[in-house]
Amino acid sequence: MTEQEPQEPQPQEPQEPAAESLAFLNRPGLTRLWAVVRARLERNGLEPTGTVRLQSLDAREREALSLLLGKPLTTPAVTIRLPDLDARLRASAVGRGLTATLAELGPPLTDRRAARDAAAAERTRLWTTAETTMAATPLNDHPWVGRWLEELRRSGTLTRRPSTTAHTTVTQAIQTLAILFPGVRPEPTPATWGRGELATRTTGSAHGLDDGTLLARLVLRGIALAQGVEFPTDAPGRRALWRRASVTPDEVSSTVLTYGLRPTGGTWQETALRERADHHLETHLTLRELRTLHLELPPGTRIHVCENPRVVEAAAEAARTAPLICTSGSATTVALTLLDTLAATDCAFVYHGDFDWPGIALANRVMGRYGAQPWRMTAGDYEYLATRAELQGTPPLPLSGTPVEATWDAELAPAMTSLGIALHEEAALDLLLDDLG
Template sequence: MTRRDAPGAPPDADALAFLTRPGLTRLWTAVRARLERNGLQPTGTVRLQNLDAQECEALSLLLAKPLTAPNATIRLADLDTRLRASAVGRGLAATLAELGPPLTDRRAAREATAAERTRLWSTAEETLTATPLGDQPWSRQWLEEIRRSGTLTRQSSRRPSDHSSQTALTTVTQAIQTLATLFPGTGPDSTPTPTPATWGRGELATRTTGSAHGLDDGTLLARLVLRGIALAQDVEFPTDAPSRRALWRRASVTPDEVSSTVLTYGLRPTGGTWQETALRERADHHLETHLTLRELRTVRLELTPRTRIHVCENPRIVEAAADAGCTAPLICTSGSATTVVLTLLDALAATGCAFAYHGDFDWAGIALANRVMQRYEATTPWRMNAADYEYLITRSQVHGTPQLSLTGAPVVAMWDRELTPLMQALGIALHEEGALDLLLEDLG
C-alpha cells in the first residue's frame, strides 16, 4: 500500500480490497476483539500463531516488513500508524468500521448498563418510599430479593438504547403500585393489612397496568407481586397453580375461576345441598356436567367410600357414555390435566376415591398417564397395558383401518415396562376412540 496524497479523501478502493484478502482475516478478527475490549483505542498487542505462507505474505505487505516466522506479535499502535500513513488514510478503528460490521465499545456498553441498573434501583427505591409500603420491612426485603436475583435486570439488554431497560423499570414500578393498592395501611402490630375491597385479578391489573391481562399467570409482573404478597403474609412462595390462587385470595384478589372447566359424568356425591342434589339428578338423567373452579371450592364431593372413577382423555368418551346411558362415574382431562382437572381429582382422592385411567396410545398420552398415576397412588391403568395396545392395533389392521405413525421422543410408561418397547417396535399411534366400544362396555 502506498501513501495517500490527499488527506481526508475516501479510502482508496484498491487499498480496501487489499485489506479484505483472506490472508488478513485472522488479523482483523483478533484486532477487532482487542479494540472492543480497549474502548476502541489502538493499544496493546495481538499475537497470531501458526501463520501459513498466504498470511505471512499479506502481513508483510501490510506492515511493510518481512515476516517469516510462524508466529507474529503486532502492536495495535504500529498498525494504526501504518494505516493512517497508507492509501487507507484512516486509523485502525475507522478502518475496521469501514470493513464492517460496526465495532462495539464493550467498555462503554458495560458502563452504560451499570448506570442504567443504578438508575433502575434508585427509581424503584424512590417509588417504594413514596407509597404506604415505604416503612414496611417486608417491602424492603422484597425489593432487595428482586435486585439480588437479577430476574428483573435480565430484561435489560447490553445496549441501553434498547427499550428493555424501560420495560424493567415499568415492571417493578407496576409491581410496587399493585402491592401498594393491596396493602394500603398497617395494623396495630405493624403488620400489613390488605385492602377491605375484593378485587378481580383482571380488575386489579387494569387499575395498575392498564391491561386486564397484566397480572396473568406466567407473567413476570404476576410473579413479582405474588412474591411480595408471600412476604407480606409471611407464607411460602407458591409453587403450583392452586397455591398461587390461594395466595391471591389472601390478598383479597379473586382469580378467574369460571372460564376453565372440567368435564364430568355420573358423579353422585352424598351431600344434601342443592349442588350435590343437582349433580345426582344430572347423573340420573345421563347428562354431562362442566364444573368450574369456583364451584369446586363450594361443592362437597363426598362419594361412597372407595368409589372407582374412570378418567379418560377425550371428550368423545364422555359423550358416548352419556348416549349409551352408562352408569359409572367418568372424568375427562380434555387432552391435558389442567388446574381445574387436578383440583377435582385432588378433592375426590382426598375422600378415598380410586381412579382408573385411559388415554391415547401416543407419547403425549403416555406422558399424561404418567402424570396422573404419579400424582394419585390409587390409580390403575384402564385398558392401557401392552396387551391392550397390541390387541387394538391387531384389530385395527384386521379391519383395514389406516395406521397413524407414532412420532416424537419415546416416553417410558411407568405402569407397564413392556408397553413403551412394544409401541416403539410397532411404531403405530392409537387414539382413545379406537377403544371406544371396550371403554363403554366397562362403563356400562
C-alpha cells in the same frame, strides 16, 4: 481585482477501500489477527492502543502478516502494536484507520466498555425509579418491602428485560402491592379484589396479572414475603396465595368435565350431582364450585379418568354408570383440584388417554400424581388397536415428536416407536364403554 479571503480546507470524507484492498484484508491468513484485534478494540473503547500477540503461526499466516506489516516474519510468533497497525492502514491503499477498517470488514464493532457503563447507568435509573415510586406509597411502612426490592436486584430478573418493560413492570408491581398492603394510610378499597379488576386498576388491562406474567410473579413474590410463606411452584399454590391477599382469581371460566359422580353429602349441590348422574347427564364443574362442594364419595370408589370429551359424551349417550372425569387434553388446575379432592377421600383411579407422545406424557403425570392404574393403556392394548385399525382400513396417523417412556409399561414406547402409528382415544371407544357399564 478584489482580494479573496483564503478558504479553509474542508475535511475529506474517508474513501471506501478499494475492492483489491478489501480482498487482501479478507484473505484467510489474516482471519486470526482480525479476531484478536477486534476483541482488543472492543475492550479498549474502540481505541487502537496496546498490543496483541499471535503464536503458532503457520506459513499462510506468516506470509499474509509479512505483506500487511511490510516486514518479513520468520518466527512462529509475532507481537503487533495496534498504533503501528493503525498508522500503516491509514497510509496504505486502505486509507482508513484500524477501527474503521474492522467495521468495514464486519460485523459491527461493539464498544463493550461503553455498553457496560450504559447498562450500569440504566440499572441505577431503574432502582432510583423503584425507590421513588415506593416512597410515594405506604409500602415503606412494611418491613418485608426492603427484602422484596433487594431480591429483585439480586435476581437480575428486571435488568435482563428491555428498559421500558423493566421500568413499567416494577412501577406497576409497586402500585399493585400498595393497593393490597396500604399500611397506615389506607385508601377506601374493596375488601376483596377480582384479579382482573385489580389488573385493570394498575395496568389498564384485565390480563395484566395473568398467571405466568412477569408482573404477576413480582407481585406474588411480595405477597409471599408479606405473608411469611414459601413462594408457590404450581398453579393451585399461586391461586391460594392470591386469595391470602384478598384477590380472587378467575374461578369460573375454566371447568372440568365430569360424569356419574354421586357424592354422599346432603346439600343441594351434592343432590344435584346425583340427580344428573341418575339422568345420565354430564356436568362441568368450576373451581368456584369445587371450593364449596363437599365432594365425598364412598372410600374405594373407582374413578375412570380419560383425556378426550368424546368418551364422556359416548358414556352419557350409552347410559353408562361408572364415574368418569375428563382432563380435556391437559391436566388443568381445575381438573387437578377435582382429582386431588377425590384422592383425599380414598378414591381409586384408572387412566386412559391418547397413544401419542403428548398423551403418554399426560398419562405419566396423572398416574404418578395419583397412583392411577393404566386403563387399556399397555403395549398389548396399543398393538391390538393398531392391528384392528389396519384391518378396518382406517388411514394411519403417523406418530410424530419426541418419544416419551411410559412409566407404567416399559414395552409401550418401543412398541409405539416400532409401529409409528398414533391412536387417539376414540380408537378404543367401544372397549372403554364396555368397561364403564
